[in-house]
C-alpha cells in the first residue's frame with residue numbers, strides 16, 4: 147500500500163476537540179489546511195470555534211494569516227468528519243477501549259492510503275491498532291500542550307505500523323511547522339513526559355527532604371537551566387560546557403561527580419498521602435498571591451515571546467529529526 151504524498155494534503159480530520167483536539171485544529175488551520183472536526187459533546191462545536199478564535203491572535207504573531215474560519219467545519223459523526231480527509235488526528239479521551247473502537251471506525255471510513263495519527267500520551271500504538279483492518283497506517287503523533295503553540299511532536303509507531311507511515315508523519319508534521327522527533331521504540335510516556343517525570347522526581351525529593359522551599363527549587367530551574375533548555379537540550383548544553391573539547395572534555399571533568407550525584411538522587415513515593423499534603427500546602431503557600439488565571443496569562447505571554455525570539459534567530463520552525 148502506498149500512502150498519499152504528504153505534500154498533497156489539503157484536509158485534516160480532527161476527531162475529539164477537547165483541550166488537545168481544539169488546539170490541533172488551530173495549528174492545522176494555521177498551517178493552511180482545511181479542518182473537518184467531530185466530537186460527541188453537546189457544546190463541542192461552539193467551544194471549538196471559540197477556542198480557535200481566541201488562539202488566533204497568538205498564531206498571527208507567529209506568522210499565520212487572518213483566521214480562515216470558513217476552512218473549519220464541524221460534523222455529526224467521525225465518519226462524516228473523516229470523509230475527504232487526507233490525514234486524521236485522533237484526540238479522544240485517554241481510554242483504551244474507547245480509542246480502539248473509535249480508531250476501528252475511522253479505519254473503516256478512511257481509504258487505506260491515508261495516515262491515522264493518535265495524540266495519546268500514554269497508550270502504545272501497538273495497543274491502539276489491534277482492532278484496525280489497516281493497522282499499518284496508525285502512528286502516534288503526540289503533541290505538547292497547547293499544540294497550536296508548542297513545536298514538539300513525538301512520533302512513534304506500533305508493532306504493526308509500517309515504517310513508511312512513521313516517515314510520512316514526520317514529513318507531515320514538518321509541513322505543519324512543527325518539530326517532530328522520531329521515537330524508535332515504544333516507551334510509556336514517550337520521551338518528553340519521561341524527562342519531565344525524571345526531573346520532577348528530584349524536585350519532589352528535594353522539597354520533601356527540606357533541602358529548599360518549593361519556590362526556590364522551581365526558581366533553580368526557571369531562572370537557571372530552564373532558560374538554556376529552551377534553546378538547546380541538556381546534552382548540547384553540556385557539549386557547550388566542555389568548551390572547545392565539547393562533551394568529551396565535559397565528561398573527563400564531570401563524569402565522576404555527576405555519577406555520584408546520580409547515585410544520591412531521591413526516589414520519593416508520589417502516592418504517599420503525607421507527601422501529597424506537604425507538596426500541595428507548600429505550593430498553596432508559595433502561590434498565595436497568584437491566581438491560576440494570572441499564572442496562565444504570564445506563561446502564555448512569555449511562551450509567545452520565547453517562540454518569537456527563537457523563530458527570529460532560527461527562521462520559521464520546520465525542523466525535526468530525519
Ligand SMILES: NC(=O)c1ccc[n+]([C@@H]2O[C@H](COP(=O)([O-])OP(=O)(O)OC[C@H]3O[C@@H](n4cnc5c(N)ncnc54)[C@H](O)[C@@H]3O)[C@@H](O)[C@H]2O)c1
Nearest residue numbers: 162163164165166185187237238239240265266267289291
Ligand atoms: N491534555 C494534555 O496535556 C495532553 C497532551 C498531549 C496529548 N494528550 C492526549 O490527547 C488526547 C485528548 O486529551 P485532552 O486533554 O484533549 O482530553 P479532553 O477531555 O480535553 O478532550 C477529549 C474530547 O474527546 C471527546 N470525546 C469523548 N468521546 C469521544 C468519542 N467517542 N469520539 C470522539 N471524541 C470523543 C470529548 O467530548 C472531549 O471533548 C488524550 O489521548 C491525551 O492523552 C493530552
